[in-house]
Amino acid sequence: MTTAVKTWPDVHGRFGPYGGRYVPETLVAPLEELEQAYAAARGDASFQRELDELLRNFAGRPTPLQFASRLTEHLGGPRIYIKREDLLHTGAHKINNCLGQALLAKRMGKRRIIAETGAGQHGVATAAVAARFGMECVVYMGTEDMERQRLNVSRMKLMGAEVVGVNAGSRTLKDAINEAMRDWVTNVRTTHYLLGSVLGAHPYPQMVRDFHKVIGEEARRQILQAEGRLPDLLVACVGGGSNSIGLFHAFLDDASVKMLGVEAGGRGHQLGEHAARLAEAMGFTGARPGVLQGTYTYVLQTADGQIATTHSVSAGLDYPAVGPEHALLAEQHRAEYSAASDAEAIDAARTLARLEGIIPALESAHALAALIARAPRMRRNEIVIFNLSGRGDKDMEIIARFQRRFEALGRRGEMGLVAFITAGDPSLQATESFVLALDEAGADIVELGVPFSDPVADGPAIQRSSERALRAGATLSGVLDLVASLRRKSDVPLVLFSYYNPVLQMGLERFAGRAADAGADGVLITDLTPEEAGDYRRIVQAHGLDTIFLAAPTSTDQRLARIAEASSGFLYVISRTGVTGARESLPEDLPALIRRVRRVSRLPIAVGFGISLPGQVSILGGLADAAVVGSALVQEIEQASSVNAAREALGARVRVLKHAGKAGMSRREPGA
Numbered sequence: 064m065t066t067a068v069k070t071w072p073d074v075h076g077r078f079g080p081y082g083g084r085y086v087p088e089t090l091v092a093p094l095e096e097l098e099q100a101y102a103a104a105r106g107d108a109s110f111q112r113e114l115d116e117l118l119r120n121f122a123g124r125p126t127p128l129q130f131a132s133r134l135t136e137h138l139g140g141p142r143i144y145i146k147r148e149d150l151l152h153t154g155a156h157k158i159n160n161c162l163g164q165a166l167l168a169k170r171m172g173k174r175r176i177i178a179e180t181g182a183g184q185h186g187v188a189t190a191a192v193a194a195r196f197g198m199e200c201v202v203y204m205g206t207e208d209m210e211r212q213r214l215n216v217s218r219m220k221l222m223g224a225e226v227v228g229v230n231a232g233s234r235t236l237k238d239a240i241n242e243a244m245r246d247w248v249t250n251v252r253t254t255h256y257l258l259g260s261v262l263g264a265h266p267y268p269q270m271v272r273d274f275h276k277v278i279g280e281e282a283r284r285q286i287l288q289a290e291g292r293l294p295d296l297l298v299a300c301v302g303g304g305s306n307s308i309g310l311f312h313a314f315l316d317d318a319s320v321k322m323l324g325v326e327a328g329g330r331g332h333q334l335g336e337h338a339a340r341l342a343e344a345m346g347f348t349g350a351r352p353g354v355l356q357g358t359y360t361y362v363l364q365t366a367d368g369q370i371a372t373t374h375s376v377s378a379g380l381d382y383p384a385v386g387p388e389h390a391l392l393a394e395q396h397r398a399e400y401s402a403a404s405d406a407e408a409i410d411a412a413r414t415l416a417r418l419e420g421i422i423p424a425l426e427s428a429h430a431l432a433a434l435i436a437r438a439p440r441m442r443r444n445e446i447v448i449f450n451l452s453g454r455g456d457k458d459m460e461i462i463a464r465f466q467r468r469f470e471a472l473g474r475r476g477e478m479g480l481v482a483f484i485t486a487g488d489p490s491l492q493a494t495e496s497f498v499l500a501l502d503e504a505g506a507d508i509v510e511l512g513v514p515f516s517d518p519v520a521d522g523p524a525i526q527r528s529s530e531r532a533l534r535a536g537a538t539l540s541g542v543l544d545l546v547a548s549l550r551r552k553s554d555v556p557l558v559l560f561s562y563y564n565p566v567l568q569m570g571l572e573r574f575a576g577r578a579a580d581a582g583a584d585g586v587l588i589t590d591l592t593p594e595e596a597g598d599y600r601r602i603v604q605a606h607g608l609d610t611i612f613l614a615a616p617t618s619t620d621q622r623l624a625r626i627a628e629a630s631s632g633f634l635y636v637i638s639r640t641g642v643t644g645a646r647e648s649l650p651e652d653l654p655a656l657i658r659r660v661r662r663v664s665r666l667p668i669a670v671g672f673g674i675s676l677p678g679q680v681s682i683l684g685g686l687a688d689a690a691v692v693g694s695a696l697v698q699e700i701e702q703a704s705s706v707n708a709a710r711e712a713l714g715a716r717v718r719v720l721k722h723a724g725k726a727g728m729s730r731r732e733p734g735a
């Protein structure tokens with residue numbers, strides 16, 4: 064079986080039943096011209112020589128195969144090697160294919176290159192080769208992708224490409240491909256369509272794969288040199304499927320080498336919430352064989368054949384179809400396909416950054432998330448190659464959850480809502496369902512209070528909830544397990560809000576490591592000032608967590624500056640002297656306090672203590688970036704007759720407060 068797979072596609076561009084050429088008649092002639100030109104180039108040693116030279120000197124091949132010693136140690140499972148495609152020029156594997164196709168276009172006498180792009184990496188690589196060859200370049204990109212991958216839009220423009228925003232459909236990759244195909248139909252004589260993945264009509268899936276085969280060929284040589292044997296498992300993410308097939312292909316005949324392709328599990332299993340086409344075994348349904356954009360393959364679609372919308376935090380994986388060769392590999396069980404959620408991918412990205420000093424593209428982070436999940440079930444003498452398809456600069460705003468939330472709020476002109484509840488009241492399991500309800504109702508950040516026996520800064524409502532949680536057996540360790548469990552289900556930024564002693568007793572290093580592994584975003588210690596913090600800040604920040612400190616009305620300007628300097632993520636400004644607790648009005652000197660804080664810090668400001676009413680949130684909208692609501696929510700939990708009733712009450716309360724925050728921002732003072 065495996066020998067046969069490696070010889071696909073047949074002369075009609077078929078991978079078993081998949082692939083083929085489903086296009087309007089106008090495109091048949093250019094596709095045949097391309098097929099012939101490619102066949103001629105493939106047999107021409109001078110083409111290969113020129114491509115090799117460009118791959119070496121322009122793109123930076125061969126890429127290293129790095130042993131990831133700290134990741135290996137951390138996961139305690141197989142020996143993990145990283146194929147560093149992120150080190151290529153322009154930051155991803157995409158350049159392999161762009162160089163091949165651009166050379167081909169030159170041979171065909173085409174002066175104009177068009178392309179589509181999702182994450183922008185293919186667009187950037189296309190813009191770079193077009194500049195290198197002096198060709199005109201137009202890149203189509205969905206407007207949603209332009210927004211979330213802004214850095215790459217600027218890079219393309221700087222290299223002389225025209226970036227055309229596509230506002231149709233889901234405003235993502237699928238719609239960009241539609242526009243590029245329309246352009247190609249119109250301008251076929253002068254234009255080469257430089258398709259960016261193993262998608263589309265024959266010969267694209269074959270040709271793009273061939274240009275990426277070099278990844279696996281190098282990796283095969285490198286692992287044999289490093290370990291003297293073949294790997295047990297290959298892991299790569301699957302958008303259209305080009306980096307994964309590029310790694311897999313050289314190993315297809317090696318029956319002992321297993322392969323895992325990882326798709327985007329998005330934020331849920333329902334159609335529209337993910338982009339998992341082949342991961343049916345994980346409960347993702349909705350994909351069936353069908354035709355999209357030139358090829359017969361697995362497509363996410365409705366019962367009557369309309370193409371479904373998809374969701375992924377990762378623009379490069381956010382596409383309803385998959386390369387036809389993967390459909391065949393899945394059907395033959397030669398490769399296995401799974402999915403990682405948005406939240407798991409973001410966490411995996413942070414883990415790699417922390418442990419290996421490499422910030423991965425969120426696309427590649429999906430593959431790492433699946434590997435992290437699998438590693439504990441593997442033996443220590445097994446060997447894994449993980450394809451790091453790209454680097455994560457483009458995703459920095461998304462990986463840093465606080466920054467992303469506050470920037471999105473700013474763009475929408477909306478006031479943020481930080482929801483505080485005590486973890487473990489009435490049980491950790493109930494808290495999990497409360498956080499999901501808060502997230503769904505629109506809370507922008509959730510603060511999880513770690514219960515403490517002596518909560519001196521808190522008023523009666525939070526004191527009582529802390530006692531209930533302790534009676535129910537909640538511990539710091541249990542709260543950290545809760546965060547880990549939540550992270551599998553939600554991407555909402557999470558702050559651990561604790562008194563110092565439980566953290567001190569766990570040990571700073573152990574606490575920070577566990578909190579970061581669990582997927583927390585920040586830590587706020589109520590009774591810790593920057594002066595007493597000692598190594599706390601260094602240790603917590605070294606684990607990639609933000610340290611949030613409290614600023615109070617009684618803080619002098621000098622202390623405010625010190626607090627601002629020690630804080631990251633956002634600043635928590637206490638609105639008044641006294642303990643937490645819902646109150647009727649906001650203190651009159653609050654605007655002056657916020658102005659004093661703004662003078663010393665550019666961090667977003669969340670204001671808390673005593674906020675419970677929509678009117679207060681609305682007024683704060685003119686002053687701060689977010690309101691923290693705690694006691695009012697904790698009281699909802701206390702007064703509800705059941706966990707279900709509490710969940711509903713929390714959701715309803717957050718929706719009302721969020722609504723007030725939207726209205727309030729329209730009155731925001733200029734410069735506030």
Ligand SMILES: Cc1ncc(COP(=O)(O)O)c(C=O)c1O
Nearest residue numbers: 184302303304305306379452453
């Ligand atoms: C870094 C990176 N990895 C992976 C992908 C997914 O594409 P493919 O499945 O074709 O490798 C993209 C797509 O934009 C990407 O930019």
